[in-house]
Amino acid sequence: METIDRLTLEDDDDEVEVEIEATPERELEINPALCLVGRFLTNRPIRLQWMKVAMGGVWSPVRGVTIKQAETGLFVFQFHHHLDLKKVLKGGPWFYNKHMLILGSMAETNVASQVPLYTVPFWVQVHNIPVGSMSEKNGKQIAASLGEFLEYDEKNNSNFWRKYMRIRVMLDVRRPLRQTRRLKKQDGESQEVQLKYERLGMFCYYCGLMGHTDDSCDLLFSMEEDDGVRKWGPTVRAEAKRGVADDGGRWLREEGQIWKTPNQGEKGEPSKSLKEHSLGGMNEETKRLEERKDLMAELMRNPSKLFPKNHNLQFKNIMKDGEANNEGGAIGKGMKEGNDDDTDEEIIVEDKKRKLFNENSSCLVSNRGDGERMMVDSIGHVDTPNATRLPGEMSLLSWNCRGLGNPSAVPTIRDLVRKHRPDVIFLCETLVHANKIEDIRVRLGYDGAFAVDKIGRSGGLACLWKHPFEGYLINYSTNFINIEIRNQHFPPWRFTGFYGIPDGERRRESWDLLRTLSQDNSLPWCVMGDFNDILSNEDKRGRVDHPSWRIRGFREAVQDSGLIDIPLQGYSYTWLRSRGEHDVVEERLDRAMATQSWLDLFPNSQLLNTVADRSDHSPIILKLLEQENNGYRRPFRFENAWLEEE
DSSP states (O other): OHHHHTOEEEEOSSOEEEEOOOOOHHHHTOOGGGEEEEEESSSSOOOHHHHHHHHHHHHOOTTOEEEEEEETTEEEEEESSHHHHHHHHHHOOEEETTEEEEEEEOTTOSOGGGSOOOEEEEEEEEESOOTTOOSHHHHHHHHHTTSEEEEEOSGGGGOTTOOEEEEEEEEETTSOOOOEEEEEOTTSOEEEEEEEETTOOSBOTTTOOBSOOGGGOHHHHTSSSOOOOOSOOGGGBOOOOOOOOOOGGGGBOOTTOOOOOTTBOTTSOBOHHHHHHHHOHHHHHHHHHHHHHHHHHHHHHOTTTSOOTTOEEEESSOOOTTOOOSSOOSTTEEOOTTOOSOEEOOEEEESSOOOTTSTTSOSSOOOOOSSOOOEEOTTSOEEOOSOOOOTTOEEEEEEEOSOSOSTTHHHHHHHHHHHHOOSEEEEEOOOSOHHHHHHHHHHHTOSEEEEEOOBTTBOOEEEEEOTTOEEEEEEEETTEEEEEEEETTEEEEEEEEEEOOOOGGGHHHHHHHHHHHHTSOOSOEEEEEEOSOOSSGGGEESSSOOOHHHHHHHHHHHHHTTOEEOOEESSSOSEEEESSTTOEEEEOOEEEEEOHHHHHHOTTOEEEEOOOSSSSBOOEEEEEOOOTTSSOOOOOOOOHHHHHHO
């Protein structure tokens, strides 16, 4: 009642004014001066929980950050120290799942929706600038023609061989980006300079606006026909400078939580991992960039390492249903009869992608009859699945099987198939030639398969699928199989079975391969397999922690690829190594990750950890449950299985 007594009501004919005493900040538990409001430059919905973890990891605020959703598409970021807030404002632009975050301060208003969100700070490189013209005064003039001048990079001038001027400008996202500016000297001579934007993110080469690409440009779709002409090109992007991702969850702060800074020792000393991060220096970054360039060059020189996307691969010896081909192997490596040495086999590449599901295709693929599908075990017994699922449900199994040559391997896989009934199976470390996979496909009752031969006594990949799901090969290497999956119940999407390079010294090759795959296709994407890496030390139990540089490197690759880790249900670890009762190490090396567009397509997906006897890895099962409102209208098709239910 005390609060009500303080209100003053002034009656007028048509309106009533209410004078309200401001609530003290300690009661609100929020300081607007320490709050930022933000929205992402996208029309797609943003998953709050996963966005919070991602942004917490990118920002790593010393005093933590509390993130809430004010309304649909509008978020409030409450910091707890002005230095954390200042660092975020100075370090932009920021991205989540490749979508740009537009930030504004709440210092002048307490209402989040009233904060204008149209401008983003960018570092702009000015190339081809005349000799003697690289000065802050000239930089301010160039910046003023683009937007609001923020900062001039003096450190860039300390490099004797500097190739460009670097200025920080606040740009309006509603305006197309400028590609050039014409500078006029005092003597009347003019010269055109080229502008490059650092950390540009999604950009449309047709309209010049940020936040979308050509394939979703409203202006382009308003034209009767696309003539292919683009006024903007890749030259508008500056060469990427990669940062270091961190474990996001530990930087999030709940309301009322007593805060202890991560990486802080008991006496306030930085932990070893933080020292390593700060002392990593430019040498490590330069080395990583050079290694990535070498990897890309190797991929161009050696097509067998990464085949071009959207190409169908045909082999001389095509295996049909029930045949075992002892001459031809899949994926560019084969074996001669009576010889265990790996040899190259000639491959014919066609420019037309073809369904891997018919007998005219290649690589251990065959058709089954139109009758009832059956599973045949090793002694000739026939199994008919005893349960039916709703249309649109799907499950995928991924397992590092540690070799299929053992007589117990196939019965183990058969038991997994009986229990979980996966529509797609990805196996790594098969340690067999491709003809063995064809035999397994027939015995399990699957309709299609694609296999990568082992190399010596290691490696080997296999992917199997069954009707009504169809697989289209995109590309592959010794470390992944990349296919497009189609089914009448959902739009096409991309599945990648991934096997991370186990050699610790070659980890960065795996990370760069993941980045390359992320740019390979625009379909909704899910990648699943044994990555031979962990995202945080919470993914490991036993002995010493995982090397911090490997955790940071893998997290960086995952973030750069626009992937989101799907939570694992069940036991927390998928790999076990035991050297006695007191020397047991467990890690979560196997996982499934997906892009936001894939998660929007399958919002009810679940990743389950299961068990198998004969490997130190446990299989993981990804279940895609029926979603009524997925935005995709399915054609009606009658299913014979519905009659069986009656």
